[in-house]
Amino acid sequence: MKLHILxxxxxxxxxxxxxxxxxxxxxxxxxLIDCGEGTQVQLRKQKIKxxxxxxxxxxxxHGDHFFGLPGLLSTFQLLGRExxxxxxxxxxxxxxxxxxxxxxxxxxxxxxxxxELKESSSGLxxxxxxxxxxxxxxxxxxxxxxxxxxxxxxERTLNIEAVAKYKVDKAFFKNIxxxxxxxxxxxxxxxxxxxxxxxxxxxxxxxxxxxxxxxSIVPLIHNADLLYHEATFLSREAHLAAKTKHSTAMEAAKIxxxxxxxRLLLGHFSTRYKQKKAFLDEASVIFPEVxxxxxGKVLEI
Amino acid sequence: MKLHILxxxxxxxxxxxxxxxxxxxxxxxxxLIDCGEGTQVQLRKQKIKxxxxxxxxxxxxHGDHFFGLPGLLSTFQLLGRExxxxxxxxxxxxxxxxxxxxxxxxxxxxxxxxxELKESSSGLxxxxxxxxxxxxxxxxxxxxxxxxxxxxxxERTLNIEAVAKYKVDKAFFKNIxxxxxxxxxxxxxxxxxxxxxxxxxxxxxxxxxxxxxxxSIVPLIHNADLLYHEATFLSREAHLAAKTKHSTAMEAAKIxxxxxxxRLLLGHFSTRYKQKKAFLDEASVIFPEVxxxxxGKVLEI
Numbered sequence: 001m002k003l004h005i006l007x008x009x010x011x012x013x014x015x016x017x018x019x020x021x022x023x024x025x026x027x028x029x030x031x032l033i034d035c036g037e038g039t040q041v042q043l044r045k046q047k048i049k050x051x052x053x054x055x056x057x058x059x060x061x062h063g064d065h066f067f068g069l070p071g072l073l074s075t076f077q078l079l080g081r082e083x084x085x086x087x088x089x090x091x092x093x094x095x096x097x098x099x100x101x102x103x104x105x106x107x108x109x110x111x112x113x114x115x116e117l118k119e120s121s122s123g124l125x126x127x128x129x130x131x132x133x134x135x136x137x138x139x140x141x142x143x144x145x146x147x148x149x150x151x152x153x154x155e156r157t158l159n160i161e162a163v164a165k166y167k168v169d170k171a172f173f174k175n176i177x178x179x180x181x182x183x184x185x186x187x188x189x190x191x192x193x194x195x196x197x198x199x200x201x202x203x204x205x206x207x208x209x210x211x212x213x214x215x216s217i218v219p220l221i222h223n224a225d226l227l228y229h230e231a232t233f234l235s236r237e238a239h240l241a242a243k244t245k246h247s248t249a250m251e252a253a254k255i256x257x258x259x260x261x262x263r264l265l266l267g268h269f270s271t272r273y274k275q276k277k278a279f280l281d282e283a284s285v286i287f288p289e290v291x292x293x294x295x296g297k298v299l300e301i
Numbered sequence: 302m303k304l305h306i307l308x309x310x311x312x313x314x315x316x317x318x319x320x321x322x323x324x325x326x327x328x329x330x331x332x333l334i335d336c337g338e339g340t341q342v343q344l345r346k347q348k349i350k351x352x353x354x355x356x357x358x359x360x361x362x363h364g365d366h367f368f369g370l371p372g373l374l375s376t377f378q379l380l381g382r383e384x385x386x387x388x389x390x391x392x393x394x395x396x397x398x399x400x401x402x403x404x405x406x407x408x409x410x411x412x413x414x415x416x417e418l419k420e421s422s423s424g425l426x427x428x429x430x431x432x433x434x435x436x437x438x439x440x441x442x443x444x445x446x447x448x449x450x451x452x453x454x455x456e457r458t459l460n461i462e463a464v465a466k467y468k469v470d471k472a473f474f475k476n477i478x479x480x481x482x483x484x485x486x487x488x489x490x491x492x493x494x495x496x497x498x499x500x501x502x503x504x505x506x507x508x509x510x511x512x513x514x515x516x517s518i519v520p521l522i523h524n525a526d527l528l529y530h531e532a533t534f535l536s537r538e539a540h541l542a543a544k545t546k547h548s549t550a551m552e553a554a555k556i557x558x559x560x561x562x563x564r565l566l567l568g569h570f571s572t573r574y575k576q577k578k579a580f581l582d583e584a585s586v587i588f589p590e591v592x593x594x595x596x597g598k599v600l601e602i
Contacts, residue, residue, distance in 0.1 A: 012376040015345050037372045038339055044316050061404040063375040067368075071338045074364045075313040092404050099397050103362040105443045142406045 001026045001151070001203050001301035003226065006042035008267035008293035010232050010246075011064055013037050018295050019064035020268060022228070023048055024149055024205060027130040032056045033147060033207050039068035040075055045296065050079060055126065057133070058089030059209060060144035066093070070100045073108065081110040088125055088133075090143050091116040117145055122220050136220050138211035140245045146209065148221060151202035162195045203301050206261070209268050212241070213251035218259045226301045227261040228293065230268035234278055237270075249279040253286035267293030302327045302452070302504050302602035304527065307343035309568035309594035311533050311547075312365055314338050319596050320365035321569060323529070324349055325450055325506060328431040333357045334448060334508050340369035341376055346597065351380060356427065358434070359390030360510060361445035367394070371401045374409065382411040389426055389434075391444050392417040418446055423521050437521050439512035441546045447510065449522060452503035463496045504602050507562070510569050513542070514552035519560045527602045528562040529594065531569035532580055538571075554584035554591060568594030 002025040007018025019036025023046070030052040032039075043050065058066050066089070076085060085108075087093065094114035101107055115125060117135060126133035129152070136146030155177035163176070168190070172182050182190045206221035209230035221227055232246035241248050247255075249266055256264035264287050266279050273279070276292050283290045291299075303326040308319025320337025324347070331353040333340075344351065359367050367390070377386060386409075388394065395415035402408055416426060418436060427434035430453070437447035456478035464477070469491070473483050483491045507522035510531035522528055533547035542549050548556075550567055557565035565588050567580050574580070577593050584591045592600075 011379055013339075013342050013372065015342060037369065038314075038342065040314050041316060041339065062407075063372055063401075063405060067372045067375075068338065071314065071364055071368045074368075078312055090404075096397070096400050096404055099400060100364075103391075103393050103397055104364060106363075 001149075001205060001225075003205065003228075003265075003299045003301060004046050004048065005267070005293045005295060005297045005299075006039055006046065007036050007295050008269065009064075009295070010268050010270050012271065013064075014271065017269075017271070018042055019067070020059075020209060021068065022207065023053075026149055026203075026205070027151060029055070029128075029131055031133070031149065034059055034065040034209070035068040035072060036064045037067040037071075040072050042295070043072075046298075050076065051081070051083070054083060054085060056085070056087045056089075057147050057207075058087065058093060059138070059146060059207070060140060060142055061090050061093060062142065062210070065210075070097060073097065073101070073112065074104075074106070076110060077106065077108050081108075084111045084113060086113050086115060086126075088115045089117060090145075091118045118143070122148075134220070136206065136208060136217050138208060138217065139214040140210045140212065144210060146211065146217065146221075147207045148204060148224070149207070150204040153202050154199040156192070156196035156199050159195055159197055166190050166195070168195065205301055206259075208255075210246060212245040213247050213255070215255070215258065218255065221255075221259045221261060224259065224261045226263045226265060226299065227256050227259065228265045228267060229255055231266040231279055231283065232268050232270050234273070234282055237272075249282040250286060253283035253290060256283075256287045256290070262289065264290040265293050265299065266290060302450075302506060302526075304506065304529075304566075304600045304602060305347050305349065306568070306594045306596060306598045306600075307340055307347065308337050308596050309570065310365075310596070311569050311571050313572065314365075315572065318570075318572070319343055320368075321360075321510060322369065323508065324354075325508075327450055327504075327506070328452060330356070330429075330432055332434070332450065335360055335366040335510070336369040336373060337365045338368040338372075341373050343596070344373075347599075351377060352382070352384070355384060355386060357386070357388045357390075358448050358508075359388065359394060360439070360447060360508070361441060361443055362391050362394060363443065363511070366511075371398060374398065374402070374413065375405075375407070377411060378407065378409050382409075385412040385414055387414050387416060387427075389416045390418060391446075392419040419444070423449075435521070437507065437509060437518050439509060439518065440515040441511045441513065445511060447512065447518070447522075448508045449505060449525070450508070451505040454503050455500040457493070457497035457500050460496055460498055467491050467496070469496065506602055507560075509556075511547060513546040514548050514556070516556070516559065519556065522556075522560045522562060525560065525562040527564045527566060527600065528557050528560065529566045529568060530556055532567040532584065533569050533571050535574065535579055535583055538573075550580040550583040551587060554587035557584075557588040557591070563590065565591040566594050566600070567591060 006021035009017030229252035307322035310318030
């Protein structure tokens with residue numbers, strides 16, 4: 001799993017930072033998470049092929065998280081896209097996107113499928129044979145979801161020496177990887193545990209932006225391999241965080257600690273802070289495995 | 302008069318070029334003309350103060366000419382703007398912008414005043430004591446206007462030596478600059494032509510994008526000091542220009558020649574062309590006073 005940070009700054013695009021957008025490369029699926037203004041150019045900078053994007057997840061409808069979407073959808077059209085595109089986001093998104101495209105007397109030649117969200121509890125919104133995505137209801141000024149991206153348990157790993165020893169026919173390999181025992185021609189049953197190793201443990205990535213400090217998300221993101229949690233403010237501006245329903249670096253660290261995640265990545269920094277190191281200092285007191293997002297950064301999970 | 306090119310490329314924002322946006326600085330008024338995605342960042346690059354922008358002109362509702370507008374309006378809000386903002390653009394723009402802001406549960410604290418355009422003939426849409434702006438109906442796939450920005454005739458220049466010679470009191474200067482004669486205490490009437498020089502001739506800038514070759518605009522832009530005319534294609538792609546209702550460099554040059562403008566600036570280049578010199582070569586055969594737009598370029602008019 002690989003995470004590309006396209007933008008991680010709050011509020012307004014500037015010369016120094018792009019608004020929120022990320023790309024998660026998970027088991028060869030490319031998921032675009034939020035789409036602030038300028039996302040198209042950031043995708044090009046990171047050399048991410050537009051044709052690989054088939055699923056876009058929008059957390060909420062503040063401009064810094066979706067104003068890049070109409071342009072991206074139009075560009076797909078100009079590039080001659082024919083494949084389905086799925087967009088997951090709050091109810092209301094479809095109507096406004098369609099209105100914008102209609103103003104230009106254009107509509108997409110490719111199937112543009114909206115999955116509008118309005119539930120206040122966590123739900124499974126995407127699933128295939130390798131990956132699932134669940135919403136993480138967040139606490140912000142408007143309806144907002146984070147997203148939990150989880151690999152499904154992988155197939156068991158074949159123990160090549162063991163299958164050779166028991167002379168297991170190749171025809172059984174598919175079922176063995178799925179955990180099945182094998183009955184040999186002799187009638188003897190070989191337990192799966194003798195023929196396979198445990199698969200690599202499935203990874204998960206939790207994206208939580210924008211949100212106030214919200215303990216109810218802890219069970220939903222429990223044990224995540226990486227948690228991206230917004231930290232718009234430092235604790236000395238906790239009053240602003242409370243007023244605007246954002247989090248401080250310390251609050252993000254507390255969530256990471258409570259949830260027992262492996263690593264924490266902070267982002268959505270307010271433009272008021274010239275130096276970002278204070279975010280690291282503040283969070284690492286509570287949760288040492290913390291890092292700062294940065295436009296263009298790529299993390300292996 | 303000074304023209305800042307913020308973006309001059311067709312269709313999609315890329316690492317190499319921004320979609321259309323320009324700033325015209327005319328008699329200390331700042332007019333933003335079109336607002337493709339990324340305009341905010343381009344404004345910052347050019348160090349144009351956001352507070353100086355009070356009038357935005359949108360030619361048409363294709364994304365590469367207005368997808369930067371919702372973000373810019375939101376940024377004005379975040380920056381605590383209180384002054385009126387006037388937006389001139391095709392009918393339908395207001396509804397979609399208001400819908401977008403409503404999705405984010407936000408509205409502007411500053412008065413946001415839309416002047417929706419739907420006339421098919423040229424009209425005066427802005428006027429103050431120094432400047433006027435008229436629409437230039439263009440011929441594109443959807444309803445589109447260019448804009449003619451004209452200085453009003455300036456005051457006559459006082460001939461300091463002459464007013465001293467005739468011992469004209471300062472109290473008369475204001476009227477003299479407006480062209481009035483002066484009656485001295487002696488009863489003698491001094492003709493204005495003896496007391497003043499002709500004012501510098503008023504300048505005009507014609508912005509024409511996007512459009513097919515359209516001779517009907519010629520009388521509207523007659524004698525303009527600068528004509529920006531789109532040249533999406535070269536003549537070898539004239540069939541594409543015709544199909545998409547864009548112009549070739551040669552067609553833009555023909556319009557410039559017919560209209561007797563002083564200079565021509567080409568822009569809105571298709572991303573298919575890596576080298577722009579061919580646009581210059583093609584146009585200069587017909588109209589030698591031609592230049593190419595470039596993101597970040599600043600022209601004195």
